[in-house]
Amino acid sequence: MDKGKDFENILNDCLDRLIKGEAIESCLARYPEYAIELEPLLKTALEARLAATLQPRAEFRQRAGIEFQKAIGEMPAKAIRHTFRWQLRWAIPLAVFLVLFSGGAGTVVAATNSLPGSPLYGIKLATEQVQLTFAFSAESKAELYVRFVDYRVAEIVRMAEEGDFLQVEQVTERMNSQLLAMADLNIGGINLSGDMATFALEALSPEEQTETSTSAPTVANVPTSLITIPAPTVTSPPKATENQVPVIIVPQAPERGSVILEDTGMLSDIEILKLLLIERYEENLRILLEQLEQAPEAFKPALQQAIGVLQLGYELAIASLG
Amino acid sequence: MQDEVSLIRRAQERDQVALTQLYEENFDRIYRYIVLKIGDRTEAEDMTQQVFLNALKSISSYKFKGMPFSSWLYRIAHNQMVDYFRKKSKRLTVPLDESLPIPATDGDPKYLAEKKVEIEEVVMATKKLTAAQQEVISLRFAAELSITEVAGVMRRSEGAVKALQHSAIIALRKALAAE
Numbered sequence: 001m002d003k004g005k006d007f008e009n010i011l012n013d014c015l016d017r018l019i020k021g022e023a024i025e026s027c028l029a030r031y032p033e034y035a036i037e038l039e040p041l042l043k044t045a046l047e048a049r050l051a052a053t054l055q056p057r058a059e060f061r062q063r064a065g066i067e068f069q070k071a072i073g074e075m076p077a078k079a080i081r082h083t084f085r086w087q088l089r090w091a092i093p094l095a096v097f098l099v100l101f102s103g104g105a106g107t108v109v110a111a112t113n114s115l116p117g118s119p120l121y122g123i124k125l126a127t128e129q130v131q132l133t134f135a136f137s138a139e140s141k142a143e144l145y146v147r148f149v150d151y152r153v154a155e156i157v158r159m160a161e162e163g164d165f166l167q168v169e170q171v172t173e174r175m176n177s178q179l180l181a182m183a184d185l186n187i188g189g190i191n192l193s194g195d196m197a198t199f200a201l202e203a204l205s206p207e208e209q210t211e212t213s214t215s216a217p218t219v220a221n222v223p224t225s226l227i228t229i230p231a232p233t234v235t236s237p238p239k240a241t242e243n244q245v246p247v248i249i250v251p252q253a254p255e256r257g258s259v260i261l262e263d264t265g266m267l268s269d270i271e272i273l274k275l276l277l278i279e280r281y282e283e284n285l286r287i288l289l290e291q292l293e294q295a296p297e298a299f300k301p302a303l304q305q306a307i308g309v310l311q312l313g314y315e316l317a318i319a320s321l322g
Numbered sequence: 323m324q325d326e327v328s329l330i331r332r333a334q335e336r337d338q339v340a341l342t343q344l345y346e347e348n349f350d351r352i353y354r355y356i357v358l359k360i361g362d363r364t365e366a367e368d369m370t371q372q373v374f375l376n377a378l379k380s381i382s383s384y385k386f387k388g389m390p391f392s393s394w395l396y397r398i399a400h401n402q403m404v405d406y407f408r409k410k411s412k413r414l415t416v417p418l419d420e421s422l423p424i425p426a427t428d429g430d431p432k433y434l435a436e437k438k439v440e441i442e443e444v445v446m447a448t449k450k451l452t453a454a455q456q457e458v459i460s461l462r463f464a465a466e467l468s469i470t471e472v473a474g475v476m477r478r479s480e481g482a483v484k485a486l487q488h489s490a491i492i493a494l495r496k497a498l499a500a501e
Contacts, residue, residue: 008484012469015487019466041488044495048448050441051464056353056367064371068345071378072338165327165386166334298388302327 010034015045112151115158116167124151125174138185139273142317145182146280149175149310153284156306157291165302172306179313183320187270274321281314327386334382341381345374348392352399354464359403359456361449369406373399389474396461396475407453447497455490462487 014027024042028035056064112127114120128148135141152175159167267275288310292303332340352373357366376398384394448456454476461472469487473480 005481005484008481008488011488011491012484015462016468019463040495041491044491044498045463047440047444047498048459048463048491048494050437050444051354051358051448051460052466053437054354054357054441054464056350056370057363060367061349064349064367064374065345067371068374068378069338069342071375072336072341075336075378163387165388166331169327169331296388 007034007037011038011041014038014042018042018045018049116155116171117164138187139269142182142185142187142273143276145178145185145317146276148178149182149313150280150284152178153287153306153310156303157287160291160295160299160303163299165299168299168302168306172302172309175306176309176313179309179317183313183317185320187273187321270321274318277314277318277321281310281318284310284314326391330381330384330386330391334384341378344391348395349374351392351465352395355396355460356399356403358445358448358460358464360406361445365406369399369402373402376402390471392465392467393471393474396465396467396471400457400475443498444494447494447500450497450500451490451493454486455493458483458486458490459494 010031014031017027018024024039024046027042028038031038112124114124128144131144132141135144152171155171156168156175159171285307288303288307292300292307295303329340329343333344349370353366353370356369356373357363360366360369373395377395380398384391448459451459457476458472461467461475462469467475469480469483472487473483476483478486
């Protein structure tokens with residue numbers, strides 16, 4: 001580092017201390033070799049600090065406060081939600097059409113790969129609703145929820161990478177709803193979600209969120225070593241430009257049939273579904289923990305929240321299978 | 323930081339309490355930043371009010387990117403001042419009047435009067451600096467932002483802001499000596 005930059009760093013350190021209330025003499029004692037050069041600058045800075053004592057006039061403060069409250073009152077209520085409802089009006093019929101008549105076509109694929117905030121994301125969510133409507137058995141619905149939670153996890157990862165904190169929280173809420181809905185399917189005859197409908201987001205205290213377990217829930221009599229877990233790859237496409245639709249490739253949740261078992265004859269449909277849930281839970285937990293490790297400190301609480309929701313939601317869903 | 327994110331989110335959903343809290347937490351600092359930069363109380367008051375009204379209009383489009391919410395407000399204030407100076411053919415020369423207030427931490431009128439003169443000298447001296455030097459002095463000492471936050475508002479590297487801060491203090495020292 002050259003001498004000029006060195007001095008600028010020292011000056012900045014002293015200014016930080018001065019702003020926090022440290023005396024000039026204390027700063028000079030810290031850097032005696034620069035004291036002669038530092039002293040006049042710090043004295044000037046101290047004079048400039050007087051500006052921090054400036055206060056707005058009381059009458060101005062009062063007038064501005066009234067104007068601000070008036071402006072809040074004149075704001076259109078929940079404009080964002082209105083936009084979303086407007087989008088839903090066309091997104092749902094379009095999704096029905098796409099699901100029924102063009103399964104696998106370009107728009108569906110593009111929508112599936114879209115991210116929150118992109119124009120196709122509304123279609124993606126609507127498509128999910130339509131797919132659930134046309135899944136007639138509880139097991140089929142559960143498989144769809146598993147896949148949708150995979151999408152949510154991939155979205156959380158991508159939104160965290162982009163630093164979009166608010167979207168991470170919104171997607172976590174969406175994931176929470178889908179996990180609860182999955183637990184509520186009552187496939188194993190056990191409904192655990194009724195009294196716990198608000199369990200996840202509200203119940204997670206910051207202390208609980210920091211203690212994230214990495215172990216999957218255990219399922220009696222089903223050796224998890226029987227499962228072949230495909231290694232999913234989450235790819236981060238280049239930063240989207242104004243003309244590009246941001247996309248994300250998520251691992252496809254394996255269909256029940258693709259879970260390789262040594263002796264399928266020994267397992268019921270529910271047990272196979274349970275294996276699928278455990279497998280996806282472990283994989284998604286691994287992905288989120290990996291993201292948590294590399295995330296900046298400011299982003300960790302949101303990711304811990306997502307991990308907590310995933311853990312509780314999956315544990316509830318798995319337990320509901322009996 | 324997480325608390326602020328939740329607060330912003332509530333504010334984006336038009337929660338009056340959250341909006342008011344964000345307003346109260348930032349009002350004085352934004353005012354100080356503006357008044358030190360333009361050196362005119364009436365204009366600074368109008369502009370401060372406008373910053374918050376503009377923020378209200380566009381809060382739904384705000385995206386958290388790791389910086390405090392105040393950085394976004396300073397950015398709005400900065401853009402407004404750029405427009406303000408562009409519209410003015412020359413810098414304002416209206417001096418700060420005697421109503422420039424300081425906190426009444428001491429009841430001694432003589433002490434308060436002396437402080438007021440000192441503040442006025444700082445404000446007048448700051449007006450002699452370049453726009454970038456004024457910006458760094460206002461953000462660093464009136465608004466009390468960290469170097470990282472100043473760099474975010476000014477869209478410059480931290481190294482560049484440190485160098486600018488150094489030159490700004492030297493320039494301010496000269497301007498104060500000439501007062």
